Amino acid sequence: MYKQGLYPIIKKTASAKGIFDITVLCPEVAELAQAGQFAQLLAEGFFLRRPISICQIDNAAGTVRMVFEVRGNGTEALSRLNVGDNIDLIAPLGHGFTKREGRAVCIGGGIGVPPMLGIASGYGADAAVITGFRNAAAVILQEDFKAAGCETILCTDDGSAGIHGFVTTALEEYLKSNKTDSIYACGPMPMLRAVAAIAEREGIFCEVSLEQRMACGVGACLGCACRIMQDGKEVFKHVCKDGPVFNAREVIFDG
Amino acid sequence: MADLRVSLAGVEFKNPVIPASGTYGYGREYEALYPLSKLGGISVKGTTLHERNGNIPPRIAETPMGMLNSVGLQNGGAEKFIKYELPNLVTKDTRIVANIAGSTIEECAELAGMLNDTAVDMVELNISCPNVKAGGAAFGTDCTVAGAVTKAVRDACSKPLMVKLSPNVTSITEIAKSVEANGADAVSLINTLLGMRIDIKTRRPVLHNNVGGLSGPAVFPVAVRMVWQTANAVKIPVCGMGGISTAEDAIEMMMAGASAVQVGAAIFRDPYAPVKIIDGMNEWCDRNGIKAIKDIVGTVKPW
Numbered sequence: 230m231y232k233q234g235l236y237p238i239i240k241k242t243a244s245a246k247g248i249f250d251i252t253v254l255c256p257e258v259a260e261l262a263q264a265g266q267f268a269q270l271l272a273e274g275f276f277l278r279r280p281i282s283i284c285q286i287d288n289a290a291g292t293v294r295m296v297f298e299v300r301g302n303g304t305e306a307l308s309r310l311n312v313g314d315n316i317d318l319i320a321p322l323g324h325g326f327t328k329r330e331g332r333a334v335c336i337g338g339g340i341g342v343p344p345m346l347g348i349a350s351g352y353g354a355d356a357a358v359i360t361g362f363r364n365a366a367a368v369i370l371q372e373d374f375k376a377a378g379c380e381t382i383l384c385t386d387d388g389s390a391g392i393h394g395f396v397t398t399a400l401e402e403y404l405k406s407n408k409t410d411s412i413y414a415c416g417p418m419p420m421l422r423a424v425a426a427i428a429e430r431e432g433i434f435c436e437v438s439l440e441q442r443m444a445c446g447v448g449a450c451l452g453c454a455c456r457i458m459q460d461g462k463e464v465f466k467h468v469c470k471d472g473p474v475f476n477a478r479e480v481i482f483d484g
Numbered sequence: 485m486a487d488l489r490v491s492l493a494g495v496e497f498k499n500p501v502i503p504a505s506g507t508y509g510y511g512r513e514y515e516a517l518y519p520l521s522k523l524g525g526i527s528v529k530g531t532t533l534h535e536r537n538g539n540i541p542p543r544i545a546e547t548p549m550g551m552l553n554s555v556g557l558q559n560g561g562a563e564k565f566i567k568y569e570l571p572n573l574v575t576k577d578t579r580i581v582a583n584i585a586g587s588t589i590e591e592c593a594e595l596a597g598m599l600n601d602t603a604v605d606m607v608e609l610n611i612s613c614p615n616v617k618a619g620g621a622a623f624g625t626d627c628t629v630a631g632a633v634t635k636a637v638r639d640a641c642s643k644p645l646m647v648k649l650s651p652n653v654t655s656i657t658e659i660a661k662s663v664e665a666n667g668a669d670a671v672s673l674i675n676t677l678l679g680m681r682i683d684i685k686t687r688r689p690v691l692h693n694n695v696g697g698l699s700g701p702a703v704f705p706v707a708v709r710m711v712w713q714t715a716n717a718v719k720i721p722v723c724g725m726g727g728i729s730t731a732e733d734a735i736e737m738m739m740a741g742a743s744a745v746q747v748g749a750a751i752f753r754d755p756y757a758p759v760k761i762i763d764g765m766n767e768w769c770d771r772n773g774i775k776a777i778k779d780i781v782g783t784v785k786p787w
Contacts, residue, residue: 230516231516233517233754233756271753275546276546276547276548276549276551276701276749276753277544277546277551277752277753278752278753303546316543318757330639356695410522440540441541441542442541442543442544442545442690443511443544444544444551444553444749444752445507445752445755446752447511447514447753447755448509448513448753449507449508449513449514449751450506450507450509450544450553450555451506451509451529451538451543451555451558452543452544452553452555453541453543453544454538454539454540454541454543454555454558455541456541464537465537465538465541465558470513
């Protein structure tokens, strides 16, 4: 079940260079949304919608928060929308993360960090959140994860904030001394591949959120194919409807 | 309230708007927004004899006012369509157009034959898919082959037969005449125009298939031209498509000679597009004193 409509932006901040954080008042969407789902946003002047992950759902306030990076002209157009403007969105789409018993580690790389806030908040103090960014200027959402009660481990590629190094190194270190039942990840393909390999080796349940060029967003056009292993056979599933969240054991990482 | 009913190859549609094959699945994804009974019909996802996994991603590229796709006819195969999708579709009170594609002439005929004893209202034979290696556009770009595949399917098929044509040809009217002479009851056009985009950072084509089919508002004027030329060249009805996004576009396409229209890529941008087009056509008729939408078909007055 999803909705399509024009909804007002009630809050907008620039959280880091080229990163925008918008909160949209859409009670009917907030009511349906689950952590890990996404929205298809219409950017003025562009033909296809932009798939943007849902960062936070506030059912009481009837709002959905999305944090996105300006990557091209379409997201640049979205970034020009201001508080009071209406945004045309289709949401919530896809299926999100599976909340389980026990303790979790949530791993986000760059603009893969925002979709982790919902699932991490679901675990609260039972989650550690390991995030990686290029540098200190690109760091986002650390206070939000802390406010949700999560332990945060920050990594940067250049060491200008937190640990100097990759999230995967921090994950291996964390797992040595912390019992973990579930791992959730979103970020670049090489990061996801490495996280999935660690989870497999340690025998830990792992879900990853994937990206692909998309058209309809609802499972009709079959454009956003991804390679999935099903019953010992490689098949093309679709990020918009079968995902964006998949069990890491099923994903054939090719990027 | 204008009379929006149209007739295409002897099949009556409650209105002229049909979501195009490959853009609407089997309708399941859009029922969350509105009942499918609002639609004139649905041209279902292209069905092949056996299950097809489709092309390697990326399969989608954005273009100015349009998009490229190279999905490659991913579908569950004819048996699955008949067993799982059709029983659901027949309850929706809308016309069912079964879009079929084969990699050989024999396969096309076998597929059409499988649909004879089903609730399908019409068969749309796709001889124009640009994204598959065998069959597809190879059938639709040569008059002799297009005629031969139409004849084989005609002989096997007891349903009204519409043949979907490729715009990637020197003369679409010659292909249309050939399929008409070989028993087609209608033609639908245009399928997508072959295109390409390159990522200049990686020097790689955006689509893994390198090339793909262009659709969306960018192709609309090409589609209007081809529908107009074809409607003037054949006696069988034409179902017009290619970049239709608004009621005004649909009206323009019908004035060019289309008896009905299909709406495709516009649905990706606005899932309500088919419904808005139907409502908009009705309002336009009322405003302009048109009693029946079928009266505007082919009424363009060329200079």
